[in-house]
Amino acid sequence: MKYTVDKKGFYGNYGGAFVPEMLFPNLDELEKKYKKIINDIDFQEDYNNLLKDYVGRPTPLYFAERMSEKYKSKIYLKREDLCHTGAHKINNTVGQILLAKRLGKKRIIAETGAGQHGVATATVCALAGIECVIYMGAIDIKRQAPNVARMKMLGASVVAAESGSKTLKDATNEAIRDWINNPVTTHYIIGSVVGPHPYPDMVAKFQSIVSKEIKSQLIEKEGTDSPDYLIANIGGGSNAAGLYYHYLEDKKVKIISVEAAGEGVESGKSAATSVLGKTGIIHGSKTLLMQTKDGQIVEPYSISAGLDYPGVGPLHAHLLKSKRAEFMSITDSDAMLAGLEVSKLEGIIPAIETAHAFAAFKYLDFKPNDIIVVNFSGRGDKDLNTYIDYFNL
Amino acid sequence: MKYTVDKKGFYGNYGGAFVPEMLFPNLDELEKKYKKIINDIDFQEDYNNLLKDYVGRPTPLYFAERMSEKYKSKIYLKREDLCHTGAHKINNTVGQILLAKRLGKKRIIAETGAGQHGVATATVCALAGIECVIYMGAIDIKRQAPNVARMKMLGASVVAAESGSKTLKDATNEAIRDWINNPVTTHYIIGSVVGPHPYPDMVAKFQSIVSKEIKSQLIEKEGTDSPDYLIANIGGGSNAAGLYYHYLEDKKVKIISVEAAGEGVESGKSAATSVLGKTGIIHGSKTLLMQTKDGQIVEPYSISAGLDYPGVGPLHAHLLKSKRAEFMSITDSDAMLAGLEVSKLEGIIPAIETAHAFAAFKYLDFKPNDIIVVNFSGRGDKDLNTYIDYFNL
Amino acid sequence: MNRIDKKLKEEGKLLSIYFTAGYPNLDDTVDIIFKLQESGVDMIEIGLPFSDPLADGPTIQDSSTKAIKNGMNTNFLFNQLKRIRDKVSIPLIIMGYFNPILQYGVEDFCKKCNKIGIDGLIIPDLPIDYYEANYKSIFEENQLYNMFLIAPQTSDKRIKKIDSISNGFIYMVSSSSITGSKNSFSPEQINYFERIEKMNLKTPRIIGFGVGNKETFNTVVKYSKGAIIGSAFIKNITENGVESIASYIDSIR
């Protein structure tokens, strides 16, 4: 079984580029150039320098002593929360801004839900001195005011998506529309391993630094480069893709992908695509998505703004269908309690997205010598209001 | 001239331990043990491991290309904003919690103003599984709600200081009172290079990792280990102490300490201790402080909650009086504009404390080959509301 | 011969109208088709509404959202169109995004279209290669044309390829702007129209996007066989109701 993208842009049955003709030239250009550009020595040097001096990589692989004690195994946290701007998202935006410069683009657009990818994009645009427009659902703009302020501080324009359900899905539509309208000047920085080929592969490659680092860090700490479990939360699936990347062919390594069940998989308020999704087309990609029987895309729900995407990236659809990854669905309340537990045991407040991965622990049966690596995808600062309200702090 | 503490706990004319007898045994124990403990190989190993895997050190020394262009010199940012919890404060709390464990203490107390030190303390207490009580002025509790929530998420109790002006100074009084009441079980983690001996020296030592890292980073980047300028903001002076530590004897290195002028040094709403302060006793230390002619301590003002302390650490009083450091006072409005400028030029939103250091640039005359190292003491997430209100974002 | 080809062979310039099925009211579909035919329109694109129509501007998107809310779906549309073919002689095309068609089943969808008498489909987000590899034969078995788009950035090489595999017409997108209709065209757009005209493609072109009044209609038909009006038509029925269709069409030509 192959887990990398094929020549036509597919992971098994999933992927592709289901986009209107107006975007064909952009994607064709990207597809033809991206591998060449990102494999270029010059690019690699710029990228690695920024990851080191700007993003703060390598991020630690931290042995969580008290969590390990509680769950009777060896738990390591890959500390993406320590990245500049507070989550793994910047690994991708740093790569894409360098790519955009080499493509000669003068303007950047991006979609954002919780605002984390929007901030990461606004950040690299400030760094590069390039104009930046962020699309964000009108409802999310209200919910995530601090991240909106961060983007504005960084000089980006934040445009409200007023269509549809006025959240991430619609912001993505608006960003794609902008790209259709500005195909020559503009590069679209997608924030996860979603969207048309070559985005899922490109974003996964930029995130793959995560598992690359883990390999050498684990050797140093455990004398082996492969853990027993990799556990990540899945919104679109970019932090998960980064965590799994160099382990996909290594079948000894169990992969657990944790989705948001919202108020429960059967509650009608959920984002558990692996259970509720069917194959379809969303944002230019053939993948699993939540939809009505007529093929209308359904608005997902999760307490975590980064996980309420109605699909998953095509790589993850493929990992699920090929049984390479096991999927779990975690409710809001399990996730919130896990977030509090991690905070109190380790002194690290996780993003609610990240908390979902930890909530899976109590449903898993670790052995004392099992090495577990969790992608600590982001810090919880952006979620403080939600935590405050939920726990009455 | 010597810039380290003398045997009696003084920096030149400043320092000492002006505390009631009830605290004498605690400080005496600390004074007798701290050097031995922190020089112990075992301690060093634990400390360095936590700095690496938990805090995320070394923090990058980032060459700020666009700032350098604007200010026509070589500007490097020491990225303490990338530390776990978002500021340099944790370098100290990680050290002190390890010390507290070796002293057999079962309970930690701390004071906090903006909440940054409170969060850093609550964090290491969660990590160590030790009870934690944070004193915070009743007014600050209202102003800094997100940091209060963070502390609670981390399992700390936050106690409102209702006395005096209900801000940092009073929180410190309350913490000292608590320590007097609980001398045996409790260790007091002071958050800056203030308070009675041996705190200023101990905190400076824990922060000295900053200049230690810079030395080797500069050699790698510039082929020399000493910059032309070191620039830091000064509240109590801990981030500044860390930045200067290994350069104090190296007179070629110019030191610029940037204080908060608030609404202007002469406005009556200021925290510019170097101009407005006189020698006196505050929180157990002889140093420069803002006071009435009767010796009552004056409430300082700055838009930045981390800089509105009415004194400076005794080391800094000594650096000022001995002319080793040059002090500058920066107004709220200069600082806020500098914060916005750095955000837009480099994609890094600084804490308003940190922004004060950048605001000094326009008053300084750098040469094109000058190497400037600024302590980027913390990220601006905690200050977003202030930025939003100030700039109407 | 397919009705689309027949129509394209006629003298003169063609006016084609796009509207969203189920908008403004669920049961307006058939009525709108009749009224369009009566007004002398040459071809109709019946929009199968989709929740996330990312190649469309706000007008069409709003109409789609409304139509779905009204209860429109694929089966319902097929039911509405079941007996229409007897009464409508002009070509009928269904225009819709790929996902609803995929969910219905591409083969079933095509069979149903054939049975009802639909002449062709326009599926903006179905890539040409993917169509050719997977669905071409199904379309052919069901006598359905699949019309492709070209846009200002489409390379000459690709245009030639599209021309070589096209049935019916090429849907020529007037500009890279999808924000709805405008009142005039820019010099760059005219250049583009001329450039394509000079390519002497075998397939007739119909220009869409940004056509909405007499002036823009007259401009684009100088460079093509006809024009498609979408947003402007929908805006008109939103503002003036279905009754106004005849006078709106009259205003165009």
Next chain:
Amino acid sequence: MNRIDKKLKEEGKLLSIYFTAGYPNLDDTVDIIFKLQESGVDMIEIGLPFSDPLADGPTIQDSSTKAIKNGMNTNFLFNQLKRIRDKVSIPLIIMGYFNPILQYGVEDFCKKCNKIGIDGLIIPDLPIDYYEANYKSIFEENQLYNMFLIAPQTSDKRIKKIDSISNGFIYMVSSSSITGSKNSFSPEQINYFERIEKMNLKTPRIIGFGVGNKETFNTVVKYSKGAIIGSAFIKNITENGVESIASYIDSIR
């Protein structure tokens, strides 16, 4: 002989009262001193208020804040006390934090105290070593005693040192709790009282902190020469006014 020593030589147990100068009203200072003397109090600690009294509990802190607001300051206090010595025979001690004294100038402060007839000072945050190295001679020149504190955690070695250099009395802090007066003492506190008693120090001890009623007064004087009441006294005048001083003192012994 210093009035403090004379008082300590008297038979019986001593009651000493601390109050904050300038509280409840700016001009109450002298009146309170007179009333205390009339009520048979043996010694008075006049508190020079400080903005940040970190060894005191909330009652004394609040009274200090209020007193400063009322306008109390060092010069003002000296003026109030200028002519008091003629009318007051019991020892008068000024108790205050070091910073206001430092700002006044330690030498000037001591001279002024001497002139007015103050017998001693208690400066809780002035360390013994620092005092000995810098100010001892000034105090002696001005016939001022500087009284030191000991607390439950103070080591025997240090107590012996303090004993050896002490004038007047040792201010023995009853517990490590500064949260104000209590109604009784714990077994640990009694142990501590006994332990110090057994050390047979040359300097008499007066116990303070946590003394506030007859019961606690009677307990501590079993182990010492006397007691200091502070918070409880201030609480009483806050609630019942300066007029109630006599009856309050009567309630203690």
